Amino acid sequence: MGRRPTLKTIAEEVGVTVSAVSLALRDDPRISVATRERIQRSAATLGYVYNRHAAGLRRGDSGTVAVCLNDLSNPFFTEFLGHMEARFREAGRMMLFGHANESLDVQAQFIRQMVEHGAAGLILIPVAGTRRDDIAGERARHLENFPVVLISRDVEQTPYDRVINDDALGVQLLFDHLYGLGHRRFVWLGGGKETSTARDRERAFIEAMRAAGLSVDDETIHHGPTSLAFGDTMLERLLGTGEPPTAVLCFSDVIAFGVLAACYRHGLRPGVDLSVTGFDDMGAAAYSSPALTSVRVRTDRIGQRASELLGARMAGDRRPPERVVMPPELVVRDSSGPAPVTRR
Template sequence: MASRPTLKTIADQVGVTVSAVSLALRNDLRISQATRERIQQAAKELGYVYNRHAAGLRRGDSGTVAVCLNDLSNPFFTEFLGHMEARFREADRMMLFCHAHETPSIQARFIRQMAEHGAAGLILVPVAGTTREDLDGPQVRHLQDFPLVLISRDVADTGFDRVINDDVLGIRLLFEHLYEAGHRRFAWLGGGGDTSTARDRECSFRQQMDAAGLPVTRDSVHHGPTTLEFGDAMLERLLTMPEPPTAIMCFSDIIAFGVLAACYRHGVRPGVDISVTGFDDMAAAAYSAPALTSVRVRTDLIGQCASELLLSRMAGEQYPPVRKVVPPELVVRASTGPAA
């Protein structure tokens, strides 16, 4: 097997120094255009492939960015990827990717492997239950002074940059929309308490109910996984109550889709007999039956802001940790209407 061509192979063929070849392949203007073109043509003919790993070792930067998402079974989280990948590609950065399956041990292992492979920075959607100790503790000293940006989910008091959605505002927008439509009997289908998003959204729901003078009872708040099955099963339970809710507010679109599916099985018309809302405004929300009223999380702005923060940290910029809160937008569709 023929040996892989090197910078010296090109230099010998063109009759220049190795350093001249290195500069020309990076399109450095210190090498004349004619010489650059000769060198680049020779590299192409020889099948030379730029060794980014070796270059990264020389400059102490691998050129890679690590991204760890908590759960790909929820399409919402994949929306961040497209916005971030485009920005990193523009910056000539390659992405390392991990699907953590909402499992702390997988997340911890990837963080360690990312450091071992010399990634230059990390964007992380923390898995449920992630604490400050998991990011700042003694077992992750390799993250000290490491460029890291958290998105979507917050981890309180950590010393890293965070870019998150304003979940409190999102719930307020939904509640006000439903309250103005005459709803007074509400149910909350939540996602537990292991993430900042679940806690903040439920807390905001309770605050809105209290401000409106409406009681929060055992029948008002229900916890469960972010699945279609949970939403589907909960509707039947809610309908058997002496006074069923006229509005069901769901922690996520996924849960709301399950509720909508169950409505038709029980002969309930969403948007007429009962109002249903989601949160996130995934692409599918506009095409459910009926189209789902939801809160649009600006994954584009969050992804872009996080990418810029990480690139600036990787470039060595020093400033206090940033906590950026991005306001969402209310999107009203046919799944909500006046209280029956």
């Protein structure tokens, strides 16, 4: 069955040189239409397959782009993946995919490997706790201008483009909505200190509370993983306290879904007995029971902008790094409602 045909195979068949074939297959106008067609026809019948290793070796670009996520179980992140894969495929680039799973080591390994593969750029949702050197260190000093775009999470003092959501605005919108409905006893569920997202949302929450003249204490803020289980067990715990909150703001829709599950088991009606809000507005938020009030993070726009920025960098754009902050939108559904009248 012979080996895979190469430019040489075609060249011999058609009776021209390898150079002519190379040029013809890329529609270079230097080759006459007649021979170009003969060459292309021959390539087709021989079943020629372009060898990107050879091309990449010579040209130094493999036509790939690397993308690294760290939480596949959170549909919010896979939304990014879909948006970006589509855009890169349109641009004729393949995607090298990595899943760091919140591990700095895995992230570092991925970055090294994707450089070995000659990826032209990297889009990264940095692992929690990533610092500047975790990204630059692996890429080494020979890659000073290597295009990197961070999305969703910010890492300060990095020389990279970043496209993130306006988390402060999102929390503000949620708080104002709930405050306007009469709520005064708030709880914040989820997040922590490790990601910019968690920090920003929590800070905004605290500021909103202060601005409204409400106090923030140990009972107000509860850190934890972004999981259904966390939301579920935390609500259980809150119900045990003397004065349960009337509004529960969750760091992520995922946590809010867990809260809704616990509410259901306890016969609590979210939106009536208790208001629950999420964050991200993933697709499922419109179909939870009840439908979840959330903040729509524009993953499509963020993904698009990130692809654009990366594209520009790969094309040689050397302007100083940009920090794009994408405004989100409040989406009011049934899980939030007027504060219940205080019984006392």
